[in-house]
Amino acid sequence: MPQITFNVNNNPVSIDAENDDELLYLLRDRLGITGPKYGCGVGVCGACTIFKDGELARPCIVPMEEVEGASLTTIEGLAVDDILHPVQEAWINEDVAQCGFCQAGQILTAVKLLESNPNPNDDDIDDAMSDNICRCGTYHRIRKAIKHAAALIQQTT
């Protein structure tokens, strides 16, 4: 049986790859990593967003075979030894989440934005975050939390 090997949240994984299952269902249903959520299944909502080799990816449309040798980070792997990422801190401080279902994707997308743009303005945030849907309408606080996180990151560097 063909095996596929990759790394998720710094843990090596080797699993049979006899089908062309999308990565999301492999993570959730077979590895029990449930932080990435099923929101649309077609890559338009962002609820399942993860990092694949440091880049944003939507595992609901990533075939499993594409992750051979890749390094993945899900929301569960963002905090290091219980030390929250500044974006997670900011999300708590601004009390962003309502139902919380989309927030893993929002947070990882914001982390990526701040990596490339440490001081985003409202237009930058619009551009970076408008592919992630929040049905509760937490956008206003996401915007505040991104600015808050930007300040936190600048303080620590």
Added chain:
Amino acid sequence: MTKSNHAEQIETITSSQKHDQSGSDDEHIVELENTGRRKFIGYMLKGSSFAVALHITSGAIRPQDANARLLGIPELADELDLTDLLLISGDPFYYDYLIKITSDNRVRFELPRMEVGQGILTAAMMILAEELDVEMSSIDATLSPAEIRRATGQITGGSHAVTSLWDPLRKVAAALLHKIKLSAAVHFGISVNEISTENGFAVGNDGSRIAYSELTAGVEGRNDAARLAKPKDPSQYKIIGTPQKRADARDIVTGKLDFAMDLDIPDAMPTVVARPPSLGGCVITYDDSEAIGLPGVLAIKEVPLDVDANSSGVAVVARSFGEAFRARDALNITWSEGAAEHLSDAEVIEQLRAINLPTLPKIPLATDSVGGEFIFPYLAHAPMETMTAVADATGSKIRVWTGAKTPLAAQAKIARELGVLPTDVEVNVIQSGGSFGRRLFFDAAVEGARISQIVNRPIKLMFTRQDDTKFGRARPLSLHNVKATYTRGFLFGKKVLSFDHRAATAELDLEHGFGEGITALGGELAPAAFSQTVWHSTQLVQYKFGVTSLLLNEKKFVVPTSSWRGIYSGTAAVANEIVVDELARAMNKDECQFRLQMLDDERSKAVLRKVSREGKWGRRMKKGRAQGLGLHKEYKSRAAVLVELQTFKNPEKECKVTKIVVALDVNRVLNPTGLEAQVIGAATDAITYMIRTSLHLDNGAIRESSYGDFEIARMRNTPPDIEVHFMPPNGETPGGAGELVVPAAAAAIANAFARATGIAPRRFPLRDFYPEG
């Protein structure tokens, strides 16, 4: 007006057919002279069933009664609203909580409500922490499973969660605290008056301390004696009224919060259902020979029609959802034609137009009228988490894990479907990813339990996003004729004479009743009575507009429906507020000043003044931009919204809300942070459905399938500039707020659009019907 006065008013109306009433100074009575044809309209409350009937009697008044009158009757909702109905039905069962003090001196609490993101779990913990003198962080709160003894006391909906918890939870906690103090008094050998409490400890007069856990195990079950308990005086509050972050915020940002599909229920396997190409289609035959051998597939079975003869499809159980999807797509299914194969929106609209009741006939004086026909489309609730349920019907006890706002109605329905007693069904209520009205129903729980029984294994049923959009429930399409009549006022100035609203909507499914089996069955057996009850207990006109009458007629169509945030108010109240603006302009009045003059409600005037001041109403705007106002009164609360909107001549660009100012009077704000989140979310919802998106019924099927074509508001559609203002506490029980801002914000958007473009908005979403705006 008190309730008994209201009864008198009804009596007055019915008797006025027989004799003239002169000398009344009631502002609801408008004299109309020389009317050629007289009509008499009244409401009559039918006993305790709350059903409301319409009586139109032509020629009931003899022609020689020269001073026949039209009577403006206060709407039922002015006297007894849906919040009251929910509280009256639920109150006998409210004093029933599980509040345990564990051996490590923590508080274990089960909330008999549903958390869907609205923050009710955090709000309830605040009440408990306040009254019990413990820290929020020492409470472990979960959602209570369905408890059949709670009957009508375990429903979440209609924005009454905080209102319904307020007295019962405060008093049960206060009674428990009193019991703790009594035990401490015995322990220390001093008077109970000398005991104080702090952070989970009782403290004696010499400062010695004892943990609550040494004194009590807590309470569980019916506790009606607590009705007599005295909760804290609000002047002593340390937590209530202060901003508190969500109790589960850390779990959410670290991905630890488990939704139903994240639960690790042993052997429960991913399951999807192949559904028909159009609504109501049924499986004739299916061939699974290509699907059954695919990797991971565990079972494929047809789901037969349910007890109501609703179709489902063919269920596929697999090792992963991806594998289940692939097997589903490999099925060869022959479907029967749906119940309404060729039905489309246009035909639904035609049929609704045909059943809509007439507005009052033109009054043959020197009068004019404004208003017209408004059409609101089918709309998906589209919560981020689709309908989901884990179900295990393999044993004698049916076990279900699902997000249910009416878990007892779910329990009853599952029992009926599976042929067992409700007591043999365990419904575990799991925090969910949004609802917006969708989770008043429990479709996945019922279908999941049935499938688990059919395949004889535990399953995890998930509606795909496509299932949820195409087959899930929707806000009913609705048509509203709204007409306001006023005198031209050559001599005495213009005066509003009447305000009519005739709504014809696709039938709203209210089968969940008041959340449990009995009224749910009532809602199913007599849907019209239930709809009328909800309409008349939610719809009112809060302006002195002379004769007002608001009537509903409904017709059932093939699209399954459920209340969408605001129930009827999300559409009807919006149309009313648009006409209020049009009336003001027709009478050459400023829209804000006109409202202030005509409102019959001081609290509404206050929130309007607040947004007007804070939002700088009337400031000069560039061409193509305008401000707009919207008000809403419901759930014992008041909201006013001012928006600023930018429109574009380019049909490719949709109009954009650039600023939102909200003022809210909810009697008392429990958690300002949580309430602000609800308000902003509601305003965002208004952007979604007023400007951006809708569902389309197209040849018996819903055309949209996902967020790709059901385009809810995104970050770039919402303004950075949002202000929310709360009015100070007024001593009354906290009112509801979850849906309150939806109609006000929606109306403000439509009114700003009209002021910016000169277009009278009649159909929504705006970008589809008025692209040039």
